[in-house]
Amino acid sequence: MKLTDLNPRWFVLGNDPVPHGLSFDCPHCRQARIAVAFHHKGRELQEDGVIHALSPSTKHIWTLTGSGFTDLSLSPSVDASQAGHWHGFVTNGEVR
Numbered sequence: 001m002k003l004t005d006l007n008p009r010w011f012v013l014g015n016d017p018v019p020h021g022l023s024f025d026c027p028h029c030r031q032a033r034i035a036v037a038f039h040h041k042g043r044e045l046q047e048d049g050v051i052h053a054l055s056p057s058t059k060h061i062w063t064l065t066g067s068g069f070t071d072l073s074l075s076p077s078v079d080a081s082q083a084g085h086w087h088g089f090v091t092n093g094e095v096r
């Protein structure tokens with residue numbers, strides 16, 4: 001499945017124009033949104049009211065590569081299974 005099929009959106013904190021993460025529809029249920037936060041200038045992130053997937057570090061920070069939703073890759077995997085949602089990978093714009 002393509003990430004673009006899951007209504008992805010960038011999110012920012014405050015007035016900073018640089019995206020701090022993205023959210024997308026849960027591939028498992030399509031009812032909830034899953035959010036991932038990118039590592040950006042070492043900032044700690046604020047709660048934003050959406051389900052946060054858990055990274056191994058439990059700090060909710062991912063590394064991304066790519067130029068947009070069509071070729072985006074995230075590392076590590078996105079794991080929202082503790083909330084009953086999807087656990088998988090986003091690689092080169094594909095959700096698995």
